[in-house]
Structures are given as structure tokens and as C-alpha cells.
Amino acid sequence: MKDMSAAFIQMRVPVERNQPVARNTYLLRFRAADMARSIKPGQFFMVRLPQGSDPLLGRPFALYDTVLDETGTPVGIDFVYLVVGKMTSRLSQLRPGDELEVWGPLGNGFPDLADVEHVGLVAGGIGQTPFLAYARSLRGQRGYGDAALRKQPARVSIYYGVRSADLLAGVADFQATGAAVHIAAEDGSAGFHGRVTGLLADHERPQHLVGCGPEPMLHALADLARAWKVPCHLSLETPMACGVGICFTCVTPVRTADGWDYRRVCIDGPVFDAACLAWTE
Numbered sequence: 001m002k003d004m005s006a007a008f009i010q011m012r013v014p015v016e017r018n019q020p021v022a023r024n025t026y027l028l029r030f031r032a033a034d035m036a037r038s039i040k041p042g043q044f045f046m047v048r049l050p051q052g053s054d055p056l057l058g059r060p061f062a063l064y065d066t067v068l069d070e071t072g073t074p075v076g077i078d079f080v081y082l083v084v085g086k087m088t089s090r091l092s093q094l095r096p097g098d099e100l101e102v103w104g105p106l107g108n109g110f111p112d113l114a115d116v117e118h119v120g121l122v123a124g125g126i127g128q129t130p131f132l133a134y135a136r137s138l139r140g141q142r143g144y145g146d147a148a149l150r151k152q153p154a155r156v157s158i159y160y161g162v163r164s165a166d167l168l169a170g171v172a173d174f175q176a177t178g179a180a181v182h183i184a185a186e187d188g189s190a191g192f193h194g195r196v197t198g199l200l201a202d203h204e205r206p207q208h209l210v211g212c213g214p215e216p217m218l219h220a221l222a223d224l225a226r227a228w229k230v231p232c233h234l235s236l237e238t239p240m241a242c243g244v245g246i247c248f249t250c251v252t253p254v255r256t257a258d259g260w261d262y263r264r265v266c267i268d269g270p271v272f273d274a275a276c277l278a279w280t281e
């Protein structure tokens with residue numbers, strides 16, 4: 001069984017910024033220098049409101065990016081969230097100076113694709129959030145944690161699908177990485193008219209795909225990657241209660257030598273090789 005004692009930091013942190021960036025979508029910045037120094041793209045942290053017990057459980061959020069001070073030292077964390085329920089509604093009401101309880105960095109993070117020339121990042125809706133830091137690291141713009149800067153920048157294409165144009169967030173941030181950013185909207189209000197997998201199929205095949213978004217979209221992406229014989233990693237958005245391997249609320253079936261078994265997304269993921277997930281054929 002995987003070690004659950006891997007180092008993570010739990011603390012109360014002040015909110016520095018909480019601003020709308022798209023419809024029902026906010027960017028929240030908190031100050032947490034220790035976490036900002038160690039967190040890597042694809043990792044996440046749990047967030048809880050320190051006052052009271054409603055909601056009782058913390059919720060997982062991905063690193064959008066680290067915040068640097070004027071000397072280039074990481075001092076804070078940005079995350080971007082979509083308001084869907086109780087916690088995210090409460091988060092949207094926070095003001096600078098309010099406090100959050102956070103613990104992290106958690107999870108395995110994205111793979112190091114050091115030798116891949118063209119990486120395709122495929123985002124469904126709010127599943128775009130982990131890709132800014134990853135694109136910056138793949139493009140050799142910024143190092144995270146103890147990882148060295150990539151010497152040879154990868155070519156990165158971002159395929160970003162939303163239901164409608166007013167949900168698009170962070171497009172200018174993605175473009176600033178030098179990635180080619182391709183947009184799809186299901187209602188035809190921006191870019192390609194349709195789903196993000198249709199958008200991807202309309203372009204040159206990257207050598208490696210990495211996806212994040214709702215499960216039906218990840219299924220479709222895994223199917224496409226298998227048909228193309230392109231390696232694919234998926235970051236799962238499974239609901240979680242503890243984030244650190246204790247509660248077993250986050251399991252997903254994976255292939256094993258003798259069939260399949262469950263793995264905890266919080267400590268074995270959230271990023272999995274699509275070929276290992278037992279929900280892909």
C-alpha cells in the first residue's frame with residue numbers, strides 16, 4: 001500500500017485576491033510560500049473554510065500557477081474555480097484578508113515529457129486549470145518544485161472546449177506561454193462548433209496527449225488516443241474527502257496483472273496513463 005505520510009503542508013492562509021474571470025468562474029490567490037515552492041503542475045491541494053463546519057469536507061483544486069515576488073521567489077498560489085455547489089459558492093463570496101484552510105501539495109502531477117516534441121493538452125470546461133503551469137514548464141518558461149527548467153522547449157498545442165464562449169477563462173494566459181491555443185464551443189459561440197475531441201481530430205496529431213475534464217470527455221479522448229496509437233495521460237476530477245489517502249472516497253478502477261483493482265485518485269493520481277484505467281476498453 002502506498003505511503004500516506006508523504007510531506008504535505010496544512011495551514012491557514014490569507015486570501016489576497018478573488019476575482020471573476022468568466023461566467024461563474026473566479027481566480028483566487030492565497031499566500032503560501034512553502035507550498036508555492038514545492039508544488040508541481042498537475043498536483044492539487046485541498047481547501048476548507050476554517051470558520052464552522054458547513055461544508056464539513058474540504059474540496060480539491062488544481063494548481064493554476066504559482067505567484068512570484070519581485071525576486072522570482074514563489075510566494076503564493078492561484079487557482080481558478082467554477083461555481084457548482086456549496087463550497088465554490090462560499091468561495092466566490094470571500095474577500096481579501098479572509099482566511100482559508102489548505103493542505104498540499106497532493107497527488108502525483110503530470111508526467112515529465114522531456115523527449116516529446118509536440119504535446120497536446122486537451123481541456124474540457126474547468127478542466128483547463130492544471131494546464132497553465134504545465135504549458136509553462138513544457139515551454140521552458142518556468143521551473144516548479146525541484147524540477148530544472150526544460151532546455152529544449154516543447155511545441156505545445158492546447159485544445160480547450162467549453163459549452164459557450166462566456167465560460168472561456170485564461171485564454172490570454174495560455175497564449176502567453178507560446179502554445180497554439182485552439183478553442184471549441186458546443187453552442188458555436190466561439191472557435192470550432194462542437195466538442196473538444198472533434199476540435200482535436202481536426203488538427204495534426206500531437207505525439208503525446210494529456211487530458212483533463214469531465215469523465216465522458218476523458219472517455220472520448222482515451223478512445224481517440226487508442227485509435228491513433230498516441231500515448232495519453234488523463235487527470236481525473238473524482239470527488240475527494242481527505243485528499244491524503246485515508247478515506248477511500250476517491251477510488252477508480254485500474255488494470256492489474258490479474259484483472260483490475262481500485263486505486264485512490266488522491267495519492268495514485270490524479271494523473272493516470274489512460275491505458276491503465278479499467279474504464280477504457
Ligand SMILES: Cc1cc2nc3c(=O)[nH]c(=O)nc-3n(C[C@H](O)[C@H](O)[C@H](O)COP(=O)(O)OP(=O)(O)OC[C@H]3O[C@@H](n4cnc5c(N)ncnc54)[C@H](O)[C@@H]3O)c2cc1C
Nearest residue numbers: 059060061062080081082084085086087088129237238239
Ligand atoms: C484533483 C482535482 C482537481 C480539481 N481542480 C479543480 C479546479 O482547479 N477548479 C475547479 O473549479 N474544480 C476543480 N475540481 C473539482 C472541484 O473539486 C469540485 O468542483 C468541487 O469539489 C465542488 O465543490 P462544491 O461544494 O462547490 O460542490 P458540491 O456541492 O460538492 O457539488 C455540487 C454538484 O457538483 C457535483 N460535483 C462535485 N464535485 C464534482 C466532481 N469532481 N466531478 C463531477 N461532479 C462533481 C456534485 O455531484 C453536485 O451535483 C478538481 C477536482 C479534483 C479531484
Ligand code: FES
Nearest residue numbers: 243245247248266
Ligand atoms: S480522498 Fe481520501 S483516500 Fe482519496
